Amino acid sequence: AHLCLLKEYTGYRNLTIDVLTSAPKPGFNVEKFAENVTIHKVAVHKKNLHFWRKTEVIEWLLKAWPHYRRMVRKNNYDLVHAFFGFPTGWLCYRTANKLPYIISLRGSDVPGYNIRLGLDYKLMAGLFRRIWSSAAAVVANSKGLRQLAQKFMPDLDISIIPNGIDTEKFLPSEKQGLTKPIHALTVCRLISRKRLDLLISAVARARELGLNIQLNIAGEGNLMEPLKGLADELNVADSVIFLARVPAERMPQLYR
Incomplete structure (x- = not known):
């Protein structure tokens, strides 16, 4: 979803986008995705690219915060878009007094979504509420996720923007009907x-x-x-x- 969004941004020359994200390779790396899109990668010692351990989340936060703070001071940003209410939303919350931010809820950042994080949701409920309520907008990627998020914060206005699809790549097969099997x-x-x-x-x-x-x-x-x-x-x-x-x-x- 993020990659498709960045590709869409490349067509708008009046936009300048900086992305702060993670990477499994060591050090802090900067890559030019397009003329108007730059990706800043913070190294994290990950064991599995598709599974985040709690220690990895903490490591990313500690390493990303000084880079984020430097980027905000150096650039005259109009808006920050946080993919996930936590951990990325926490960075935006720290600068909410001078820079508005949008949160995209994606799944496990919503209390009740991941059974493995039950205790974490309870311990961090207060922080999550402050992060969400301080955002200029909170957006879920599905009706079901919005319903779950509103169980956590019933009075919060949450919009829905579904994940997009590249219709030039994902085309139906010419052959129709059921196959056997x-x-x-x-x-x-x-x-x-x-x-x-x-x-x-x-x-x-x-x-x-x-x-x-x-x-x-x-x-x-x-x-x-x-x-x-x-x-x-x-x-x-x-x-x-x-x-x-x-x-x-x-x-x-x-x-x-």
């Missing part, structure tokens, strides 16, 4: 929130009803092995294919 696809992180256990159980039920179906699961997560075990237990291991992480350039063809 029926090919189903889900693309997500393998976490409890996604309820892939129900999807695998549905495949088992479909098989019982005589449907020839194959479920392809693209993505990684801490439930990979338990979900494989469930497929074995339900005797549908041959009908549930775990593809793990699929490179972005292969995704359009996978969807087709």
Whole structure:
């Protein structure tokens, strides 16, 4: 989502964008994405590119704060856009008295989304409320995420901007109709929130009803092995294919 947004920004020459993000390689690196877009990367000792440990979040905050503060002092920014209410939203909150910011809620930054973070949500609830309420706007990427966020802050006005799609890359196949077997696809992180256990159980039920179906699961997560075990237990291991992480350039063809 962020990459597509940056590509869209490159077409607006009246915009100058600086991105402060993380990177697994050492040091602080600056890359020119386009004439009007510069990416500043703060090194973090990550073990898994698709999973953030708490120590990694703290490390990024400690390293990113001085860079963020320097960038704000040096440049005459009009607005800051924080992807995630935390940790990035915390940086913006620290400069809210002089620089307005927008928060994009993405998932695990919303209390109640990730069961693994239950205690963290309780401990940081006060800080989250201050960060959200100080923002010029708070935006969720789906109706469901907004509903969850409003359980946490019922009086907060939260807009919805869904994730976009590149319609030049993601085109439907010319061939229409159901194949045999029926090919189903889900693309997500393998976490409890996604309820892939129900999807695998549905495949088992479909098989019982005589449907020839194959479920392809693209993505990684801490439930990979338990979900494989469930497929074995339900005797549908041959009908549930775990593809793990699929490179972005292969995704359009996978969807087709």
